[in-house]
Amino acid sequence: MERITIKDVARICNVSVSTVSRAINNSHDISDETREKIMKVVRDNYFVPNNNARNLKRTESRTIAVLIKGIDNAFFSPIISILEKEIQKRKYTFVLQRVEQNQDEIDVALALENEKKLKGIIFLGGYFSHPKEKLLQMTVPYVLCTVGIKDNLPGKMSGAVSVDDVAESKKMVDYLCSLGHRDIAIITSSPNDENIGTMRFEGYRQALEKNGIEFDEKLAIIIDDEQHRYSMRNGYLSMKKLLNTGKKITAVFAITDSLAIGACKALDDAGLRIPEDVSVAGYDGLELAEYYIPSLTTIVQPVEKIAKETLKILFKIIAGDKTDTYKVFKGGLVVGGSTKRIK
Numbered sequence: 001m002e003r004i005t006i007k008d009v010a011r012i013c014n015v016s017v018s019t020v021s022r023a024i025n026n027s028h029d030i031s032d033e034t035r036e037k038i039m040k041v042v043r044d045n046y047f048v049p050n051n052n053a054r055n056l057k058r059t060e061s062r063t064i065a066v067l068i069k070g071i072d073n074a075f076f077s078p079i080i081s082i083l084e085k086e087i088q089k090r091k092y093t094f095v096l097q098r099v100e101q102n103q104d105e106i107d108v109a110l111a112l113e114n115e116k117k118l119k120g121i122i123f124l125g126g127y128f129s130h131p132k133e134k135l136l137q138m139t140v141p142y143v144l145c146t147v148g149i150k151d152n153l154p155g156k157m158s159g160a161v162s163v164d165d166v167a168e169s170k171k172m173v174d175y176l177c178s179l180g181h182r183d184i185a186i187i188t189s190s191p192n193d194e195n196i197g198t199m200r201f202e203g204y205r206q207a208l209e210k211n212g213i214e215f216d217e218k219l220a221i222i223i224d225d226e227q228h229r230y231s232m233r234n235g236y237l238s239m240k241k242l243l244n245t246g247k248k249i250t251a252v253f254a255i256t257d258s259l260a261i262g263a264c265k266a267l268d269d270a271g272l273r274i275p276e277d278v279s280v281a282g283y284d285g286l287e288l289a290e291y292y293i294p295s296l297t298t299i300v301q302p303v304e305k306i307a308k309e310t311l312k313i314l315f316k317i318i319a320g321d322k323t324d325t326y327k328v329f330k331g332g333l334v335v336g337g338s339t340k341r342i343k
Contacts, residue, residue: 004045012041061117063093064314067105069126071098073230074258075284075301076124079145082307083122090315092119099126101229106130106138113140120314123147141317143325145310146301148196159313159325161306165196168299168331169203170210172281173253175297175333177211179341181251181279184208185219187238187263188255189229200255200283218247223259230255235262243270249278250342257282257289257298264292264338279339285332294337302329 010017015034022030023038064087068076080096087094097112099105109121121142135153144153144160153160176184186204189197201220208215221242223234235254239262242249254260260282264274272278274294282289285300306329313325 009038009041009045013038061093061119062091063095063116063118064120064122065095065097065109065112065116065118066122066124067097067099067109067112068124069099069101069103069105070230073125073256074286074288075256075303076146078303079124079307082304083124083145083311086308086311090311104130106134109142110137113138120318122310122314141314143310143314143317146196146306148199156322157317159317159327161310161313161327161329163301163306163329163331165199166203166206169200169253169255169283170207171203171331171333172283172297172299173204173207174210175335176251176253176279176281176339177207177213179251179279179339181342182211182213183219183247183249184213184251184253185221185242185247185249186253186255187221187223187235187242187259190222197255204253216247218245219249230258232258232262232265235259236266237262239263239266240270243267251279251281251339253281253283255283257284257286257296260296260298260338261288261292264296274338275340279342281339285334289336292338297336297339298334299331300334301331305329 006017006020010020013020015038019030019034020038023035024042066080066083068080070076084094095116097108099108105123105126109123112118113121118140120140123142123144124146126147135158138157141157143158144162146162147160148162148165173184186201188201188204205215221238223229223238235258238259239252242252243266252260252263254263260280264280267274267278267280274280280296282296282298285298285303289296289298309327313327317325
C-alpha cells in the first residue's frame, strides 16, 4: 500500500492542497466542518505531513534511527552502546529517539522518517501490534529488537530479533518448581498490556500448568502502570503489597531483574531471608544482578548477539536481501544465590 500524499487528501476531500495544509496547521481561516472532514481523512489513512520538504531534495542520507520505548530500562543500555558503535563504524549517523509509553511508535517513526530522510530504523523495546495498513506506510527498512510480536510483519522491509519470552519465562518458573516450590508468586505488568510482561506472564502460567499447580490470581502482583514501570521501586512496592496479603509464598518470579532487586529489598525490610525464607528469580541478566547480595538467579539474554544480529539484518534489507530476516535467540538460566531447594 502506497503512502497517501497531501494531493490525495485534497482530492478525496474535494478541496485545494493549500486548504489541506491550513487544516493540518490548524489555521483559523477555514471552517470547522472543512477542517474536521480533512482531519478525518488524514487519520483514517495514516497520513503524515512532511514538515521538511527540503529533505526530499537532499542526497540520500546515511542515518539510522533507534526508537526506544522504555529508555529507563537498564537492560537497553548495553544494546544502545553496541548499536551506536557498530552504526558509526559503518560510517552511518546514529540517531536515538525516545518513544513515551503512551505514544504510537509508528507515528513517531513516520514523522522522523520525513524529517531525517532515514536509511533505516530499529525499534527497541515495547510490543508491536499495529494494523497492516499502518505498517505498510513505512518506506524505509526497519528491524524490531527485543520487541514482542505475535506474527511476522507485512511487507518486505521488516525483520525482528528477540528472545522467546514465553519459553524463557516458562524455563525459569519450571526451574523453581524443580526445587520443590509450589507457592510461586509473580511480579508482572497487567496481562492486558501489550508488552514483554504479557509474554513472560504467559510463560509463568504455562509452567504452573505443566507442574500441576493451580494458578492463584492473588499471587500475581501487578506493578503500578507508571512511566518507570520496571523500576526497582516498583518491585519494592509490589513485594510489600504481596506481603500485606498474608498469602503463603516460598518463591517469587519478577519479570525483570530491576523488579526482582526491588522485591529483595522489601523482603529484607520485612525480616525475611533470601533464599532461606523466600527464593527470588528475575529476568534479563543485568550486570547488577551478578553483584547483588545474594546474586540473582536470572535469565540472561545474549545482548551482544542480539544487537549485532539486529544490525546485520537491517543492512541486509537495505542491500535488498529479504531472506532470513527473523532471528530468535535462546536465553541462559543462570543460578545465583537467591534461590534454593525446599523440602
